[in-house]
Amino acid sequence: MSGFKETLKDALRQVSFRTSVEKLRKKGIQEVSVLGLDRIVGLVEAAVHRSLRTRLMGIEREAVAESTKAEFLRLLRSHEDLQREKSEIERARERAEEEIDQMRRELTQKQSALQDRLERGSVDQANRYVGEDAAIAAKVTEVIGAIASESDTASHEVLNERLMALVMDVVSAERQSADGARKELQDREVGILQRRIKKLSDTLSSTEQRLVKATAVKDFDTGISSIYREVQGLNTADTQAAKKKELMADIFRANLALQKRSKGA
Amino acid sequence: MSDNSDKSTNRADEDKKDHGVLYIGMDLGTSRTSVSASNGVRETVFSTVGYPKDHVSSKLLQKDVLFGKEAIEKRMSLRVYRPLEKGVIKSEADGGDDANMKAARDLIGEAIRIAKPRSDELVYCVIGAPAEASMTNREAIIEAAREHVDSVMLCSEPFAVAYGLDWLEDVLVCDIGAGTTDLCRMHGTMPEDSDQVMFDVAGDAVDAELAKQIEATCPGAQFTIQMVKEIKERYGFVGEPSERVMVELPVDGKPTTFDLTEQLQAACSVLIAPIVDGIKQLVATFDPEFQQKLKNRVLLAGGGSMVKDLDTAVEHAMHERLGGGKVIRIEEPIYGGSNGALKIAHDMPEDYWEQLK
Numbered sequence: 001m002s003g004f005k006e007t008l009k010d011a012l013r014q015v016s017f018r019t020s021v022e023k024l025r026k027k028g029i030q031e032v033s034v035l036g037l038d039r040i041v042g043l044v045e046a047a048v049h050r051s052l053r054t055r056l057m058g059i060e061r062e063a064v065a066e067s068t069k070a071e072f073l074r075l076l077r078s079h080e081d082l083q084r085e086k087s088e089i090e091r092a093r094e095r096a097e098e099e100i101d102q103m104r105r106e107l108t109q110k111q112s113a114l115q116d117r118l119e120r121g122s123v124d125q126a127n128r129y130v131g132e133d134a135a136i137a138a139k140v141t142e143v144i145g146a147i148a149s150e151s152d153t154a155s156h157e158v159l160n161e162r163l164m165a166l167v168m169d170v171v172s173a174e175r176q177s178a179d180g181a182r183k184e185l186q187d188r189e190v191g192i193l194q195r196r197i198k199k200l201s202d203t204l205s206s207t208e209q210r211l212v213k214a215t216a217v218k219d220f221d222t223g224i225s226s227i228y229r230e231v232q233g234l235n236t237a238d239t240q241a242a243k244k245k246e247l248m249a250d251i252f253r254a255n256l257a258l259q260k261r262s263k264g265a
Numbered sequence: 266m267s268d269n270s271d272k273s274t275n276r277a278d279e280d281k282k283d284h285g286v287l288y289i290g291m292d293l294g295t296s297r298t299s300v301s302a303s304n305g306v307r308e309t310v311f312s313t314v315g316y317p318k319d320h321v322s323s324k325l326l327q328k329d330v331l332f333g334k335e336a337i338e339k340r341m342s343l344r345v346y347r348p349l350e351k352g353v354i355k356s357e358a359d360g361g362d363d364a365n366m367k368a369a370r371d372l373i374g375e376a377i378r379i380a381k382p383r384s385d386e387l388v389y390c391v392i393g394a395p396a397e398a399s400m401t402n403r404e405a406i407i408e409a410a411r412e413h414v415d416s417v418m419l420c421s422e423p424f425a426v427a428y429g430l431d432w433l434e435d436v437l438v439c440d441i442g443a444g445t446t447d448l449c450r451m452h453g454t455m456p457e458d459s460d461q462v463m464f465d466v467a468g469d470a471v472d473a474e475l476a477k478q479i480e481a482t483c484p485g486a487q488f489t490i491q492m493v494k495e496i497k498e499r500y501g502f503v504g505e506p507s508e509r510v511m512v513e514l515p516v517d518g519k520p521t522t523f524d525l526t527e528q529l530q531a532a533c534s535v536l537i538a539p540i541v542d543g544i545k546q547l548v549a550t551f552d553p554e555f556q557q558k559l560k561n562r563v564l565l566a567g568g569g570s571m572v573k574d575l576d577t578a579v580e581h582a583m584h585e586r587l588g589g590g591k592v593i594r595i596e597e598p599i600y601g602g603s604n605g606a607l608k609i610a611h612d613m614p615e616d617y618w619e620q621l622k
Contacts, residue, residue: 243454
């Protein structure tokens with residue numbers, strides 16, 4: 001029983017909330033009635049017993065009381081389990097949010113790394129050109145130095161030849177490189193075009209076959225079929241069949257006479 | 266006319282026509298030609314035929330002949346014919362010319378073409394001709410149709426209307442066309458001449474009267490007979506107007522609104538007196554035992570019957586002059602004749618068609 005009392009007290013504490021006298025005063029509450037926890041537990045116990053006593057005459061009240069308590073405890077435990085689950089879900093959500101944040105940070109890092117690499121690539125290219133330019137300048141300086149160290153009567157032809165050789169050297173290297181790149185590009189474009197041509201040829205071939213089949217269907221008739229496959233005539237079930245038969249005969253005779261007159265003319 | 270080789274060729278051609286039988290019912294009218302066929306086609310075309318005036322218009326139009334609405338729209342570039350003026354084809358004998366006959370032939374050919382016949386089907390056609398068409402006219406129609414169908418017959422147009430509705434006895438058909446109004450009384454047998462009355466107060470007469478009225482009451486208004494016809498078809502009425510008829514006509518190039526209510530009423534009312542005269546004539550010469558029945562079964566048909574409240578007005582006039590009567594407008598005035606002709610074609614025995622091939 002004491003265990004039940006303690007459990008009940010705990011349950012009451014869980015459903016209650018704490019507040020201060022100041023807050024109550026701010027809400028306009030000047031006086032409150034105070035009821036101690038033990039008193040509430042006592043009242044609940046008394047209510048339960050009284051209820052059992054009046055309603056369960058001749059039945060084992062103790063057994064009912066015990067089962068009621070067990071049910072109460074079961075509900076309380078279920079409430080505690082739910083609270084625990086809620087905490088776990090909240091923890092799982094927090095973990096997921098952390099992971100998302102982590103992934104966002106990694107994504108930002110990778111994007112900046114990519115940006116760096118792209119910038120470095122262009123810098124490398126620029127540096128390569130600087131390097132190449134320096135190499136060219138060094139060669140030119142060497143040539144000019146060689147010419148200057150020779151006698152003052154060095155001929156224009158020698159100067160020209162050596163400068164020309166240097167320039168042609170550099171230019172031919174660039175040309176080879178450009179030619180290589182151009183050829184590669186051309187090969188790629190040619191490849192694309194060849195594939196397109198093949199596709200078009202295949203389409204043309206199949207269309208020609210369809211055209212041959214269509215033209216083979218001669219005398220395509222655009223008329224609409226009649227609903228009758230045979231000549232009809234009067235419906236013998238018609239109530240006016242006899243009269244209509246006479247009328248048909250009259251029409252026919254008039255037309256036959258007209259036709260004979262026309263042929264005679 | 267045809268030798269043995271032609272006959273054997275024709276027979277060979279017919280042997281190929283084993284897909285079925287197409288029946289065509291045709292109503293040849295002054296203003297419209299309607300076609301009803303057993304393949305479900307129902308079409309109507311204005312009975313107007315146009316030929317390019319010169320080489321330039323021929324190249325522009327890219328056609329040697331135009332029909333119906335297209336011919337009307339392009340009329341400035343065409344020589345236009347209405348080959349069935351007043352319900353008859355004007356042949357040379359009637360003061361017409363070859364061109365008119367050609368236009369009539371082409372129109373009939375076009376009417377059959379729009380029925381969309383198959384080349385592997387027999388085509389049997391019944392054409393409703395005006396009641397008082399001359400022999401020459403009938404021969405011309407038959408001759409034109411035979412170029413396009415396997416077998417063709419003519420019948421009286423008002424008779425076709427009555428036959429289509431299964432009203433074979435004690436009924437008076439009043440077919441109001443553009444060129445003529447045809448009245449025909451049915452008494453269970455083929456109508457004779459005495460059973461038929463025709464007069465030329467019809468749709469075109471209403472157009473002429475309306476044009477005269479507009480000319481007199483709308484100073485400066487510019488219009489053509491085609492415009493007048495469209496106004497009539499859209500707003501035509503007799504009796505009390507349900508609303509005012511306001512129409513725009515150009516005056517010195519500027520669209521101007523005119524109230525044509527009274528003018529329309531007056532123009533359309535020209536139909537009433539001649540119709541009642543015709544009814545009176547046919548009723549009065551009918552078997553007295555059946556005159557009352559005949560008066561109570563007056564059928565209004567044809568495009569002219571679409572004038573609003575015309576049936577009521579004729580009925581009212583019959584009450585005043587003939588002591589009573591009942592007028593019924595058929596449900597499909599435009600196709601009443603062609604539907605009836607189709608029904609005749611359907612009911613015609615096979616050996617009759619064969620003999621007329």
